[in-house]
Amino acid sequence: MVQKSETIWFDGKQVAWDDANVHVLTHTLHYGLGVFEGIRAYKCVDGTSAVFRLREHVERLFASARILRMEIPYTVDQLVDAVVETLQRNKLDEGYIRPLSFVGAGAMGVNPGSNPIQTIIATWPWGAYLGEEALEAGIRVKTSSFQRHHVNAMMTKAKAVGNYVNSILAKTEALADGYDEGLMLDTAGFVSEATGENIFIVRGGVIKTTPLTSILDGITRNSLMTLAGDLGYTVVEQQFTRDELYVADEAFFCGTAAEVTPIREVDRRVIGAGKAGPVTKHLQTEYFKLVKGENPKYAHWLHQYSL
Numbered sequence: 001m002v003q004k005s006e007t008i009w010f011d012g013k014q015v016a017w018d019d020a021n022v023h024v025l026t027h028t029l030h031y032g033l034g035v036f037e038g039i040r041a042y043k044c045v046d047g048t049s050a051v052f053r054l055r056e057h058v059e060r061l062f063a064s065a066r067i068l069r070m071e072i073p074y075t076v077d078q079l080v081d082a083v084v085e086t087l088q089r090n091k092l093d094e095g096y097i098r099p100l101s102f103v104g105a106g107a108m109g110v111n112p113g114s115n116p117i118q119t120i121i122a123t124w125p126w127g128a129y130l131g132e133e134a135l136e137a138g139i140r141v142k143t144s145s146f147q148r149h150h151v152n153a154m155m156t157k158a159k160a161v162g163n164y165v166n167s168i169l170a171k172t173e174a175l176a177d178g179y180d181e182g183l184m185l186d187t188a189g190f191v192s193e194a195t196g197e198n199i200f201i202v203r204g205g206v207i208k209t210t211p212l213t214s215i216l217d218g219i220t221r222n223s224l225m226t227l228a229g230d231l232g233y234t235v236v237e238q239q240f241t242r243d244e245l246y247v248a249d250e251a252f253f254c255g256t257a258a259e260v261t262p263i264r265e266v267d268r269r270v271i272g273a274g275k276a277g278p279v280t281k282h283l284q285t286e287y288f289k290l291v292k293g294e295n296p297k298y299a300h301w302l303h304q305y306s307l
């Protein structure tokens with residue numbers, strides 16, 4: 001159960017958590033046209049807090065809306081300020097932030113027409129997405145029987161509400177089969193991404209990740225590619241297959257919620273030594289340092305605030 005905060009930003013106002021409700025004929029509830037973000041705020045070593053790459057996340061929300069032809073009636077700056085205001089109002093010096101823009105109630109039928117575009121920003125404490133020990137020991141993954149969306153069926157660069165039915169099918173199948181996460185292949189059979197994460201593999205010292213085809217353009221993926229390059233690693237964006245993953249020295253998922261989660265096994269093949277490898281640990285350690293303001297090289301990624 002999500003841990004409640006005091007208020008939720010709702011169309012420009014701070015509304016009590018339990019009063020932040022919508023009508024059951026809200027269009028998005030029926031037809032899935034909506035866009036959202038997942039963002040994290042971290043306590044920093046200097047005693048302040050920082051939202052990680054806040055502007056990039058809000059810009060992606062607007063990019064998702066553009067893809068889906070939704071007009072969010074705010075500016076990027078207004079929503080950036082609203083996120084900080086909501087964290088401060090809820091006295092969260094760290095936590096998870098969920099902006100969502102959705103099509104409100106009005107006309108029914110597939111055409112969203114002139115139904116209002118509404119926006120909320122919820123914030124709450126959220127620890128390790130796949131469990132604390134997963135960050136250390138790694139997780140067990142199953143290749144899903146569900147493919148990731150065809151790039152001309154669903155718009156995968158949009159973090160769209162309706163895209164996540166595909167993720168739910170893969171996630172619940174993996175859990176039912178005793179795994180921690182499902183990995184989806186694209187419609188050509190190459191590795192795509194997980195239900196809420198991007199994927200990296202390490203082979204012969206080279207770090208490889210899926211190109212921006214059927215996947216969400218992850219901000220954590222982007223950050224880790226920059227970080228790994230700055231640390232001297234060779235990073236390539238290249239299609240790879242499930243059996244290249246099976247013989248990888250290391251593999252890990254990344255995402256705002258998942259952060260950097262090592263993969264220890266895929267389809268009952270142990271990956272590398274069956275635990276977080278040295279490159280994964282190095283990137284995970286450096287990632288957690290930079291999101292908490294310990295690496296001044298990445299200060300521009302931190303939107304600082306105080307309670």
Ligand SMILES: Cc1[nH+]cc(COP(=O)(O)O)c(CN[C@@H](CCC(=O)O)C(=O)O)c1O
Pocket residue numbers: 037038039167193194195196197198215216217218219220221254255256257258
């Ligand atoms: C499908 C998918 N792929 C990749 C990512 C990584 O993107 P980024 O966070 O920008 O690095 C996410 C984020 N998944 C969000 C939602 C998780 C949820 O269960 O809800 C998240 O990590 O916040 C995805 O949902």
